[in-house]
Amino acid sequence: MNHEQGGNDGQTPDKKSSTQRKPNPRKNCNLLSSLFFLYMFPVFYCGWKKGIDEESLYEPLDEDRAENVAEKLEAAWIPANKTNSKWALHLALLKVFGFDFIAIDFSIVSPLLIGKLVLYFSRDFKDVNEAYMYCGILALFLITHKVMLHPAMFWFHHVAMKMRVGCSSLMYRKTLRLDGRTFEKFTVGQLVNLLSNDVSKFDQNFVFAHSCWVTPIQTVVGAYLIYNNIGVSGLIGFAFLLLSFPLLVWVGKRTSVLRLTTAMTTDKRVRIMNELISGMQVIKMYTWEKPFIDLITSIRQKEIQTIRKQKFLLGASYSCEVFVSRAAIFLSLISYVFMGHSITAEKVFAVTTIYNVMRSMATAELPFSITAIAEVHISIKRIQEFLTYSELPVQKTSSSDPKIKLTGVSAKWSEESGKNHLSNISLEISKPQLFSVIGAVGSGKTSLLNVILQELPILSGKLEVSGTVSYCSQDCWLFSGSVRQNIIFSTKYEETRYREVCRVCALESDFNLLPFGDKTLVGEKGKSLSGGQKARINLARCVYKKADIYLLDDPLSAVDPNVGKQIFNECIKRFLRDKICVLVTHQIQYLKGDGRILLLREGLSQSIGTYEELDLDEPEEIEVHNEILESIKLNEFIDDDQVLQEENRGKGGIECSTYISYFKSGGNYLTATVLILVFICTQAIANFNDFYISLWVTKEEMNFLNRSSLIEMRQTIIYEYSGITFFTIVMALTRTIFFYQFFVQAAKNLHRTILLRLTNSVMNFFHRNPSGRILNIFSKDLGITDEYIPSLLFDVIQITLTLSGSLIMSAIVNPWLLIPSVVLLLILFTMRVVYLRTSISVKRVESTTRSPIFSHITASMNGLSTIRAYGAEDTLIKEFDNFQDKHSSAWFIFIASQRAYGLWVDLICIIFITIIVLILIVMDEGVNGSEMGLILSQFLYLISILQWGMRQWSELDNQMISVERILEYRKLEIEKLRPDIEVPLGWPKTGRLRFKNVQLSYGSDSKPVLRDINLLIRAGEKIGIVGRTGAGKSSIIVALFQLFPIEGEIELDSIESTVVPLQLLRNKISIIPQEPILFSSSMRQNLDPFDEYSDDVLWHALEQVELKKVVQVMPSGLSSMIYEGGSNFSVGQRQLVCLARAIIRNNKILVLDEATANVDPQTDALIQETLRSKFSECTVLTIAHRLNTVMDSDKILVMDAGRIVEFDAPYALLERPFGTFKTMVEATGNSSAKTLNSIAKQKYEATNRKEH
DSSP: OOSSSSSTOOHHHHHHHHHOOOOOOTOOOHHHHHHEEEEGHHHHHHHHOOOOGGOOOOOGGGGGHHHHHHHHHHHHHHHHHOSSSSSSSHHHHHHHHHHHHSSSOOOHHHHHHHHHHHHHHOOOOHHHHHHHHHHHHHHHHHHHHHHHHHHHHHHHHHOOOOOOOOOHHHHHHHTTTTTTTGTTOOOHHHHHHHIITTTTHHTTTTGGHHHHHHHHHHHHHHHHHHHHHHHHHHHHHHHHHHHHHHHHHHHHHHHHHHHHHHHHHHHHHHHHHHHHHHTHHHHHHHHHHHHHHHHHHHHHHHHHHHHHHHHHHHHHHHHHHHHHHHHHHHHHHHHHHTTTTOHHHHHHHEEEEEEEHHIIIIIIHHHHHHHOOOHHHHHHHHHHHHHTSBBBBOOOOOSSOOOOEEEEEEEOOOOOOOOOOOEEEEEEOOOSSSEEESSSSSHHHHHHHHHTTTTOOEEEEEEEEEEEEEEEESSOOOSSSBHHHHOOOOOOOOOOHHHHHHHHTHHHHHHSSSSGGGSSSSOOOGTOOOHHHHHHHHHHHHHHHHEEEEESSTTTTTTTTHHHHHHIIIIIIIIIITSSEEEEEEEEEOOOTTSSSEEEEETTTEEEEEHHHTTTTOOOOOOOGGGGGGOOOOOOOSSSOOOOOOOOOOOOOOOOHHHHHHHHOOHHHHHHHHHHHHHHHHHHHHHHHEEEEEEHHHHHTSSSSOOOHHHHHHHHHHHHHHHHHHHHHHHHHHHHHHHHHHHHHHHHHOOOOOOHHHBBBBBHHHSSOHHHHHHHHIIIIIIIIIHHHHHHHHHOOOOOOOOHHHHHHHHHHHHGHHHHHHHHHHHHHHHHHHHHHHHHHHHHHHHHHHHHHHHHEEEEEEEHHHHHHTTOOOHHHHHHHHHHHEEEEEHHHHHHHHHHHHHHHHHHHHHHHHHHHHHHHOTTTOOOOOHHHHHHHOOOOHHHHHHHHHHHHHHHHHHHHHHHHHHHHHGOOOOOOOOOOOOOOOOSSSSOOOEEEEEESSEEEEETEEEEEEEEETTEEEEEESSTTTTHHHHHHHHTTSSOOEEEEEEEEEEEEGSSSSHHHHHHHHHHHSSSSOSSBBBHHHHHHOOOOOHHHHHHHHHTOOOOOHTTSTTGGGGGOOOOTTTTTTTTHHHHHHHHHHHHHHSSSEEESTTTSSSSHHHHHHHHHHHHHHHHTTTEEEOOOOOTHHHTTTTTEEEETTTTEEOOHHHHHHHHHHHHHHHHHHHHHHHHHHHHHHHHHHHHHHHHHHHH
16 A cells, blocks of 8 residues: 555555656667667666666556556456466467567577688688688677677566566456455465565566577577588487487476475465564564464475475586586597597587587576476466456446345355354345444354455345445554545545544544644554554544445444444434444444344344344443543554655665675585585586597697507597596586585575564564565565575676686687786676666665565455455556556666666677687687687687676676665564573462563654553552553553563562563463454464463363354364464454463463453453453453443553553542542543442452451
8 A cells, every 4th residue: 555645635646756757768769779778878877876766767668557568468368268267377478478479589590600600710711801701790790699689688578577567467456356265275475475476487587488499490500510510420419419308398397396386385484474574563472483483484494495406406407508518529529530530620619619509508598498487387377376266246236226135145254164154144224224233252243244245255045235335344454654545545535524524433633643633654554553543544434435335343342432422423323324324333332222233143133123122231331531542552652753664775786795694694614615616626627628629639630640549549538538528517416406505505594594583673673664565575585585596696606617717718828818808807897887886776676666566465455345345446456556667667777777788798798709809810820720719619609608697797786685685684673682580480470560660662762651650560450551542551561561672670570570581571471462363373373382282271261262162163173274364253253262362371460452342242241251260360451441341450550641640449549539530430421430430339348348
């Protein structure tokens, strides 16, 4: 969702800023500018002078806009899915992008021309003019080839980008149509993985897929040239080359299987990471960090094992580049000799050059392309699987009068569920009225609203809904925008209606308290607001929309009764009086004399009638002054500059320390040194293999006339060459296995380090960073580190050593060649510095523009029902497309700069090779044919890989930004570690608490939210905590759990808790939070993640909270899986699970943060009774929304402005003439005050009798 939306109409800033961006430089460029990438020169200049930031981005091309790409792909996908469901997405992509993909390659003739040139230069030169002519032809061909190749490859990168954008847009659009039951098998984490790692395969690998059909054509041409030179014997070596093809194909197939396994494991890891990040506050309070770390680590271990196998296979195929072509040359030449022929420099280096040209094609590009196609195939299949999940039926709109009619409707959320969540429900609401739905926790109230919304498909019966619908969800859904934007959402801003809605939803006083009024940013999921504020903003959004039918799911639970009554009278009864209003509520005291009521019990319609007809028990009506209505979240005091912390983007190039840290993650200095030495040895042997051919040719020519000496020499050479070739094979395989083992271990260690750092980081970090940003690190960036960076690094090291070996061999032959070589290196290094200044800054922008995409996805999934009820899908699709367009703008500049750099590096290299040839022509004397052939074959091969190597080196720096971002998480501020101390066995035994001069701030630059707290709570006392909004009630709990650093002392059973290790301290305190959180694992793991208790204990706890029957009917009992966020349980049931956790832990201190807000009166009574019986000897601290919940406490703690105002027994406080607490009680009205006084007096008298 928007983080920076502004303006009254709620339009995104991206739309506004997008129109102010400069047009894309490629939009109107001419042919010459396109071929030579001249339009990128101003971009490089800008990057060199000041770097590239988001403000420097250009407009995307019209053809790149996510909306246009998605429309084309969706138009192809829908019919393809109907006619060929197995390959539907493949066919759709082929139809939309296939022509662009196929029409690429211009290098098929290169082996022929290079072969002819080498044939000439391997001889003694007779005609210098002819040599110059061939030199000119060589330069002209190479320039023509590169000028055509790079724009073509850029176009292919461009097409791959559009494939990624199209698939991402299709998936987001699909998300907004998903059937609610899909979420039992699909989670936010899986979608994030699809949108980060799977679609990235288009950009990373698929651009080389065309080699699959280009390489066979070039191979045939190469075979023809070899046959022309050495006849049938050449085909023997060529046959060996072909034998590697089936192996490479098998590697590709096996890699695809491993890729699928990796992706599924990554899905699971990212899903759990999403839950960890979202629920970190509760996880810290429960001290569940270790179970989560262990769970994620075990999944990561499986992921790494699969990646390791995949990399070993790829490494083996990459090793083929070192030895397959050399072995083929060896077999061809040996066969040629055994057939009675004599080898010459002309023939040897013609064959060698042709094999060198084919080497990268057949042994590097082909396996890479096979692997790329296999990986992309798996990604497409996974995306297609998601796109084929069941959707909600298209809602039919009716022009008839507003009406809701259900006839014999039955429904359930899970197909595996043993019983229906709703059974045989019949009702009709056909005119404006208030229709209330009541019932116990888990009775099906929310399910009924979801049936009306058509979120829950019906199994039987008939549903009719006429008119527009607005929906207020029970789980408050807010996105990262201002308060006003959350209320207006996708509708048009109307000043008068907006002000009236804020008034009837009791938000005006909050606007006065918030630092920027209704323009205050609420943070991700409303982090900066209290529970009551979120509930009322959620309700205001629903009411602001003009609709015929309003569905309100328990909007009154999170507010105090006085405000609840105001909302009920002003908003529900008056403002919505001319509308159909279906209200789910537990606050039945408001319903007397107002409309019909449906009473549900276990999914059945028990009865429908008025309040009087149903003869409902009238609860006591307790009112509380509206200034004490809220329980403030842990960050109840927000700095005035409430903008979320910007993501660290880094500046300048990648520092050496980043590479050093990366290498150190893989092993120690000794291991890294051995790895480098293995690479050097492998390259030295490979170069010696090439040099040995030159020696062989020289010896052949020297011993040509001496037959006996020639035979003896050949035998020696065959043995030596065989040994060298065999040793080359062994070293190449050793090198790749060692290399990938080293860097797979590095990825594993990096993940482990930042996971531990994240789970131990301070809570302030999670408040300032949206979950999408953190998930980006653990999905996309970690995926790049796992799979992409090692391959880049391998290429860079390999090509660097190849370059070094070629330069050394050329210097041995002719030292003068070092001069142009040094000049070339200086020019290339200068070009790289200029290029990197632009590409790294662009890559950083590209990385940070990805994060909002994931945050938007997460927010959309969390608020799916609300979004669909509002019909806001088109608005959010446009917003998602805007995020994608911004990312595409950065990615376009990145790939264009990459190809521009590659082209000009190639042009410089062509000039270099031309100069080398001219030097060889001019300095012909003293250089024999074999040496000249060796130099030419080396440099002609080098020119084919040098540009690739330079780009890979630069790309490595670009992608190392992911490692840089990961390493940033090693610097996260963590909670202060405390040394282990000896505490008595069974501590704390009594639960006695003492606060001494305690002060608390939510940041080093923030004002204290608790000041000079001095407090003694005796063992077993029940304490109620009350106070106005921002008084510091929840801050007392924060201080107790020490989620933020505190000053002063807090004693627990006379032991200073500020020196006790945090894990030990928090483990001894139980909490039932206001917003219950369940995790997508088994019920057993949700209750007992450490596996400390037997099944009997867990069943007993569930029985105590009346959930035993609910869990028993689930498919696997305690082993039954909980959906993400506990969505297969009602909010009240989730609250009861939290209560069961507290019963199981049986700690001496229990904290309740309005734990009964979302339950019915009967369940509330059950909880209170459970608290009295199970926690009678425990110290209980209750943060009060409603005074009646704490009037029977032993003492009341009254907070104001972070200080203790009063602390005594309720009755004693009421006896104070002008006491704050007495004022609060009197403000509730005479009848309520009498009731509250009566409760306090009864408690006081009972306590006195007990003491006497």
